[in-house]
Amino acid sequence: MFKSIKWKFILIYFLLVFLSMSIVGIYIVHQLEDIQLEMSRKNMEKRIQSIIYSSEVLKTKEWSENVDEIQENFRSIQISYNENLYVILNDEQKTIIAGSVEDIIGQSAFNTTSINNYIFIKSLTGTAQYTVPPNQYEEIEGDTETPIFYHMSYPVKMDGNIKGYIYITNNIEYIYDTVNKSMEIMTQATIIALTITIFLGLILSSSITGPIKELTFKAKQMSQGDFDQKVNVKSNDEIGQLGSMFNFLIDELKNSISSLQQEKSKMETTFKYMADGVLTVDINGNIIHANPVAKNILLLSETEEKYDDVVKNIKGDMVLSNLKDKSYHGTEILEKGRETYNVDYAPFMNNQNEIGGVIIVFKDITEQYKIDKLQREFVANVSHELKTPITTIKSYAETLLDGALEEKQIAEDFLNVINSESDRMSRLVSDLLRLSRMDYEQTKWKKEKINVGEMLGQVAKKLHIQAKNKNIKMHLGNIQDDIFVLFDRDGFEQILLNIAGNAVKYTPEKGNVWIDAFRDNNKINISIKDDGIGIPKEDQLRVFERFYRVDKARSRELGGTGLGLSIAKQIAEAHNSKLTVNSEAKKGTEIIITIPEHS
Numbered sequence: 001m002f003k004s005i006k007w008k009f010i011l012i013y014f015l016l017v018f019l020s021m022s023i024v025g026i027y028i029v030h031q032l033e034d035i036q037l038e039m040s041r042k043n044m045e046k047r048i049q050s051i052i053y054s055s056e057v058l059k060t061k062e063w064s065e066n067v068d069e070i071q072e073n074f075r076s077i078q079i080s081y082n083e084n085l086y087v088i089l090n091d092e093q094k095t096i097i098a099g100s101v102e103d104i105i106g107q108s109a110f111n112t113t114s115i116n117n118y119i120f121i122k123s124l125t126g127t128a129q130y131t132v133p134p135n136q137y138e139e140i141e142g143d144t145e146t147p148i149f150y151h152m153s154y155p156v157k158m159d160g161n162i163k164g165y166i167y168i169t170n171n172i173e174y175i176y177d178t179v180n181k182s183m184e185i186m187t188q189a190t191i192i193a194l195t196i197t198i199f200l201g202l203i204l205s206s207s208i209t210g211p212i213k214e215l216t217f218k219a220k221q222m223s224q225g226d227f228d229q230k231v232n233v234k235s236n237d238e239i240g241q242l243g244s245m246f247n248f249l250i251d252e253l254k255n256s257i258s259s260l261q262q263e264k265s266k267m268e269t270t271f272k273y274m275a276d277g278v279l280t281v282d283i284n285g286n287i288i289h290a291n292p293v294a295k296n297i298l299l300l301s302e303t304e305e306k307y308d309d310v311v312k313n314i315k316g317d318m319v320l321s322n323l324k325d326k327s328y329h330g331t332e333i334l335e336k337g338r339e340t341y342n343v344d345y346a347p348f349m350n351n352q353n354e355i356g357g358v359i360i361v362f363k364d365i366t367e368q369y370k371i372d373k374l375q376r377e378f379v380a381n382v383s384h385e386l387k388t389p390i391t392t393i394k395s396y397a398e399t400l401l402d403g404a405l406e407e408k409q410i411a412e413d414f415l416n417v418i419n420s421e422s423d424r425m426s427r428l429v430s431d432l433l434r435l436s437r438m439d440y441e442q443t444k445w446k447k448e449k450i451n452v453g454e455m456l457g458q459v460a461k462k463l464h465i466q467a468k469n470k471n472i473k474m475h476l477g478n479i480q481d482d483i484f485v486l487f488d489r490d491g492f493e494q495i496l497l498n499i500a501g502n503a504v505k506y507t508p509e510k511g512n513v514w515i516d517a518f519r520d521n522n523k524i525n526i527s528i529k530d531d532g533i534g535i536p537k538e539d540q541l542r543v544f545e546r547f548y549r550v551d552k553a554r555s556r557e558l559g560g561t562g563l564g565l566s567i568a569k570q571i572a573e574a575h576n577s578k579l580t581v582n583s584e585a586k587k588g589t590e591i592i593i594t595i596p597e598h599s
């Protein structure tokens with residue numbers, strides 16, 4: 001209970017008021033008692049002096065010789081109810097010669113209990129003595145009824161000699177009654193003051209602890225995530241200022257939190273929709289955050305997984321200890337299935353400015369990697385393709401220079417070889433140029449409406465001699481003359497010549513080539529079919545790759561460059577068209593060109 005400020009307040013106030021009231025009370029009562037006693041003493045002294053001065057015999061005559069007169073005189077003195085008076089002779093016995101109590105007259109002052117021996121003996125020296133009861137001589141323990149008396153022994157002198165003593169006792173109970181009454185009043189006042197103190201203390205402390213309690217309550221609500229808190233500011237004092245500051249801080253906090261949340265949500269959206277995979281791992285290898293792309297790459301389940309468990313099966317040297325060896329900084333290439341990723345990782349700091357973990361970014365570079373690979377292969381292929389005719393030409397030219405030129409027949413044969421190899425080189429170079437132009441989209445397609453039947457007729461005508469040389473029958477279908485396509489004329493012819501040329505090339509003597517075209521759902525299918533050597537299943541998809549040939553030697557022998565079909569495919573794709581292969585080894589091949597119809 002006394003842990004609360006409220007009760008501490010009240011306790012302190014209580015003690016403060018209690019102590020001050022007690023000190024003031026005790027002081028006042030004591031002072032009162034002292035003043036009263038002093039007044040009583042003075043009154044007694046005056047009373048004795050007035051008795052002496054009003055009596056001739058006491059004042060001027062020798063007491064021992066005038067005892068009777070003194071006694072006579074004494075009877076005329078008015079004795080008040082609360083006092084006792086005695087006249088004591090200064091003889092050997094100190095005899096009481098007159099007094100308000102008749103019984104003790106004639107007795108020695110030393111032998112009566114009415115006289116306080118202590119002060120009486122002290123007064124024998126000649127100075128008046130008095131005592132303030134209760135004291136050790138007068139107080140009778142436990143006897144509260146015993147009246148309390150003030151004693152005074154007053155020596156009366158004449159010519160320097162003590163004639164006798166006037167002894168007076170005064171009942172001063174009324175002083176103690178007054179003192180006790182005052183004490184009672186002070187106690188009551190203290191109790192009233194303490195009650196008021198507790199009451200006021202409660203009001204005062206509540207006015208301080210109330211707002212503090214409210215602040216504490218609101219702060220607790222805030223700690224539970226409820227920031228819609230405001231305290232009521234009722235005053236402009238320190239407590240009021242604390243409340244205003246609290247409200248200000250809440251507003252600031254709310255603003256900061258909302259901008260933080262905005263930032264967080266921006267970051268989350270960025271992470272969620274970014275094309276790269278982002279993974280955050282703490283220093284102990286726990287995955288803190290993974291965006292959908294990273295989850296997909298690493299096949300992360302929703303359950304908490306350790307980074308090392310996930311990564312060790314994909315790329316062992318990317319486990320956390322290895323990244324640590326490189327100070328959590330570096331780049332790796334990660335190949336997973338058909339995908340290739342560039343993995344960058346870098347450390348992040350915690351609030352103590354120590355490494356708190358590592359952020360790993362997976363960038364899908366599959367396409368770029370493939371292109372790089374294709375480029376390398378392409379350069380190797382081109383070099384290889386060029387090297388063969390150049391070697392042939394060089395060796396034949398050298399042989400000619402070495403003397404073969406003399407023999408006409410041999411020289412002619414050699415020059416024919418050189419010529420045909422040069423043709424092949426020139427075909428290769430022009431094919432490469434065409435491809436390169438298409439790659440860099442420098443080819444300007446002049447799309448025009450072309451009659452498919454007419455174009456197929458021309459192509460058949462161009463291949464006629466080639467076919468005739470091999471005794472191949474060309475079958476041109478009965479094509480409707482209202483079939484049109486929107487195509488670049490040269491490009492269209494190139495596709496058809498490449499495909500139909502292949503049909504003638506890869507069909508043995510006395511074979512057949514069929515060329516036909518027909519409508520199919522707003523599309524035109526041009527079919528070029530042969531009963532030649534066919535293309536094995538496993539090669540069918542790859543024949544459209546650059547330099548891919550099923551049988552390299554045969555293709556070369558037949559003057560092929562390995563680029564015909566890839567050029568045809570690229571031109572077709574530039575005109576929203578596609579090529580399909582249907583073939584069976586040793587039975588024949590059909591290549592279908594599907595083009596949108598142009599009405």
Ligand code: ADP
Pocket residue numbers: 498502503504506507530532533534535543548549550551555556559560561562563564565566588589
């Ligand atoms: P090439 O200049 O070698 O003919 P292409 O790109 O035109 O190059 O053809 C690629 C490969 O596809 C050829 O080398 C050949 O092996 C195969 N091919 C193409 N057309 C046919 C066909 N009609 N019959 C059999 N094989 C073919």
